[in-house]
Amino acid sequence: MFDKLKDLGGLMQQAQALQQRMQEMQATLDRLEVVGSAGAGLVKVTVSGKNETRRVEIDPSLFAPGEKGVVEDLIVAAANDARAKVEATVAERMRELTGGMPLPPGFRL
Numbered sequence: 001m002f003d004k005l006k007d008l009g010g011l012m013q014q015a016q017a018l019q020q021r022m023q024e025m026q027a028t029l030d031r032l033e034v035v036g037s038a039g040a041g042l043v044k045v046t047v048s049g050k051n052e053t054r055r056v057e058i059d060p061s062l063f064a065p066g067e068k069g070v071v072e073d074l075i076v077a078a079a080n081d082a083r084a085k086v087e088a089t090v091a092e093r094m095r096e097l098t099g100g101m102p103l104p105p106g107f108r109l
Helices: 002-031 068-098
Strands: 033-038 043-048 053-058
Touching: 002 043, 002 068, 033 068, 043 068, 053 068
Parallel strands: none
Antiparallel strands: 033 043, 043 053
């Protein structure tokens, strides 16, 4: 019985260590900035590691009359590019954090 309690204590310590590393990762993701681009770099969207849009940059050449629809489409494409990069980065960091151990379905940071 003592061995089971000892194992449980070790498991609790591992859970606490994992929780601490996850909090550190949350802070890192908040500072992380990923840039997505579209239109050969004419539109850039910067997103945080938590998928919050931080900045939109638009090349002045796109401000020609009649280009409104093109600019709007490029902003959407750049934002989607940035978010995809964030998701890939978060997934990689989670694999590093958990040592490749799968997390329960629906688990999110």
